[in-house]
Amino acid sequence: MIHFIKKQSPARIIAFGFAAVILIGSVLLILPCSVNEGVKVRYIDALYTSTSAVCVTGLIAIDVGTAFTPIGQFFLAALIQIGGLGVTSVGAGIILAIGRKINNRGRNLIREASNLYSSKGIVRFIRSVFLTTIAFELTGAALSFIVFVKDYPPLKALGISLFHSIAAFNNSGFDNLGLSGELYNNINFIPYQNNVLLNLVTCGLIIFGGIGFLVIKEVIDKKFRWKKFSMHTKVVISMSLFLIVTGTLLLKLTENISWMGAFFHSVSARTAGFSTYFLGDFSSAGLLVLILLMFIGASPGSTGGGIKTSTFFVLLQGIKSAAINKSEKGFKYAIPSGTFKKAAVITLLALGVVLTGTYLMLIMEPHIDFIDAMFEITSAFGTVGLSTGITGSLCDGSKLLSIIIMYIGRLGPLTIANLWYFTKVERVEYPEGNIAIG
Numbered sequence: 001m002i003h004f005i006k007k008q009s010p011a012r013i014i015a016f017g018f019a020a021v022i023l024i025g026s027v028l029l030i031l032p033c034s035v036n037e038g039v040k041v042r043y044i045d046a047l048y049t050s051t052s053a054v055c056v057t058g059l060i061a062i063d064v065g066t067a068f069t070p071i072g073q074f075f076l077a078a079l080i081q082i083g084g085l086g087v088t089s090v091g092a093g094i095i096l097a098i099g100r101k102i103n104n105r106g107r108n109l110i111r112e113a114s115n116l117y118s119s120k121g122i123v124r125f126i127r128s129v130f131l132t133t134i135a136f137e138l139t140g141a142a143l144s145f146i147v148f149v150k151d152y153p154p155l156k157a158l159g160i161s162l163f164h165s166i167a168a169f170n171n172s173g174f175d176n177l178g179l180s181g182e183l184y185n186n187i188n189f190i191p192y193q194n195n196v197l198l199n200l201v202t203c204g205l206i207i208f209g210g211i212g213f214l215v216i217k218e219v220i221d222k223k224f225r226w227k228k229f230s231m232h233t234k235v236v237i238s239m240s241l242f243l244i245v246t247g248t249l250l251l252k253l254t255e256n257i258s259w260m261g262a263f264f265h266s267v268s269a270r271t272a273g274f275s276t277y278f279l280g281d282f283s284s285a286g287l288l289v290l291i292l293l294m295f296i297g298a299s300p301g302s303t304g305g306g307i308k309t310s311t312f313f314v315l316l317q318g319i320k321s322a323a324i325n326k327s328e329k330g331f332k333y334a335i336p337s338g339t340f341k342k343a344a345v346i347t348l349l350a351l352g353v354v355l356t357g358t359y360l361m362l363i364m365e366p367h368i369d370f371i372d373a374m375f376e377i378t379s380a381f382g383t384v385g386l387s388t389g390i391t392g393s394l395c396d397g398s399k400l401l402s403i404i405i406m407y408i409g410r411l412g413p414l415t416i417a418n419l420w421y422f423t424k425v426e427r428v429e430y431p432e433g434n435i436a437i438g
Contacts, residue, residue, distance in 0.1 A: 015411055018054060018083075022407070025050035025079045034072030041067060044396050051403045053079035055410035056303055058173025058273035058385020059376075061392060061399060065178020070159065073176050077166050083410070084170025084209070084303035085133065129213045133169065140165035140205045147198045168205035171304040173273020173385030193276035199264050206272040207244075210298035211236050231333040232310065236299040238331075239309035243270060247293050254286040269293035271304030273385020280389040284371050287388070291375055294382035295350065305383030305409045307343075307350050314343040342414075349413035354381050357405045364397045365390075376402070381409040 026047040028034060035041050045061040052059045053076050064073060141161040148157040148164075160176055167174045175188055192198045208216060215233045222228040229237075247266030252259060261277055268274045269290045279287070297306010313330065318340035321328040328335040357377035358370075365373065372388045379386045380402045394402070408416050 014086075015415070018407070018411065021079065021082055022047070022051050022054045025054060025075065028075045029068070029072060031072075034068055034075055036067060036069055036072075039067045044399055048399050048403055049076070050079060051406050052385070053172065053174065054083035055383050055406040056080060056083045056170050056172040056271075056305070057380060057383040057406050057409075058167070059380060059387060059391050059402065059406070060174070060385075061394070063178060064174055065176040068176075073159070073163060076174065076176075077163050080166055080170050080172045080174065081133075084166075084172065085129065125213075125217070128217050132213060132216055136169050136205060136208055137162075137165045140169060140201055143201045144198060147192070147195055147201075164202070165205060168202050168272065168274070169209040169303065171206060171209050171271045171273075171298060171302070171383070173268070173275075175274070188275045190276055190278065193258075193261055193264075196260065199260055199276070202272075202274060203264060203267045206267050206270075206274075207240065210270060210272070210302050210304040211240055212299045212301035214301045215299065231331055232300075234331045235310050235313045239313050240270075240299065243293060243296060243309065247289060250289045251286055254283055254289065265290065266293065269384060269386060270296065271298045271306055271382055271384050273379070275386060278389070279375075279386060282388075287371050287375050290386065291378045294378045294384045294386065295354065297382045297384075305381070307347050311343045311346055314339050315347060318343065346412070346414050350381065353405065353408055353413055354378050357381065357401060360401055361394075361398050364395055364401070377405055380405040383409045 026043065026049075029046040029050055030041055030043060041062060048059075048061045049064075051057075064076060068076065141158075141164070144161040144164050145157055148160045151157070152160060163174070163176045173188070177189075189198070189202075215236050218229060218233045226234070244263070244266050247269065248259070248262045251257065251265055252262040255262070255277075257265075257277055264274075264276050270293050279290070282290070295306060296312045297308055298304025299309045314328070314335060317328045317330055317335055328340060354374070354377055357380070358374045361373045361377060362368065362370065368390055372390050375386070375388055376390055376394075378384075383406060391402075
């Protein structure tokens with residue numbers, strides 16, 4: 001078995017790793033010690049929850065706070081952490097912790113999984129990832145505790161704070177408040193929609209988790225000096241700010257919510273999945289704004305999903321260059337040749353996944369409105385976790401569909417497509433033909 005795995009490509013090993021963790025997690029979540037007495041958790045729901053956790057999505061078929069014991073919630077938090085950091089990064093961290101060295105194959109795996117340019121400085125990078133994660137999550141938990149201790153006993157408030165901080169930084173919209181009283185009707189953070197501290201802490205964790213470890217490291221190393229940032233960092237920061245501001249304005253324009261609520265959902269829609277308003281009451285225009293934000297998602301090398309902010313930036317620059325007949329560039333740098341092609345392929349594959357998933361869900365759930373089905377599938381693909389309230393009522397077929405979509409969204413459609421390559425690069429050249437475009 002080990003020999004077989006060693007012969008596989010890095011993309012396949014990463015895919016197998018995520019699948020293995022999902023399956024192990026699904027078994028852990030149905031253990032008697034994980035489930036509260038009197039609550040029955042079916043395996044399909046445990047598998048759905050495990051997939052949602054490892055793919056840092058946050059869609060739920062069962063309410064975490066109601067269904068799972070503290071041990072079950074610990075397992076769930078661990079799955080979220082592994083999913084956010086990445087299976088390869090966690091494995092590398094364990095290897096370093098026990099004093100072993102990472103071989104060249106392991107370095108290539110980490111480089112592939114973390115979107116790094118080279119294998120140099122891999123060990124340093126992994127250490128910085130873990131230290132950054134611990135620092136943000138402990139800070140987030142401490143600030144969240146100030147809020148939750150007012151409503152819960154200290155020990156329970158501490159557990160909720162730690163769980164929330166892990167979920168927020170890893171861009172996973174799970175909560176363990178257990179406020180619903182009904183198994184399939186979790187109300188998330190609606191009771192805290194006017195709590196400024198919790199809203200800002202949550203948004204801060206989401207934003208930093210979503211911009212990527214590479215960007216965080218560079219910002220710190222370059223001492224917050226914009227002129228010294230690389231093109232990638234400038235693109236990620238500028239596009240993240242642009243999407244947050246645009247999303248806030250559009251949501252405030254379409255929905256009867258506060259400015260805080262508009263800002264929170266603009267940030268959360270980009271792969272986090274927390275909500276302070278019931279999305280089932282949103283207008284179709286508001287849901288469309290959220291769908292677009294979910295589809296774009298976070299940034300490369302982060303804990304979030306979607307096609308990524310850098311992909312969206314390259315698409316915009318490619319369209320602009322075609323319109324004005326000038327080369328593609330940004331922040332006084334030329335965009336590398338072939339990048340627009342890759343961005344277009346990723347976007348088209350992602351769009352194909354979302355449209356196909358929506359189509360299949362509408363077949364299996366004819367009673368669901370089109371906008372609700374597309375919202376659910378986009379949320380699954382973007383590993384967001386927002387829902388208009390239909391998740392709990394989905395049939396088993398639709399849940400299996402969502403599981404597949406979440407898995408594709410976490411790994412990326414291009415990675416999935418590359419799993420099944422059968423031929424080497426063609427050596428035969430063909431004459432160019434003529435084809436009309438546009």
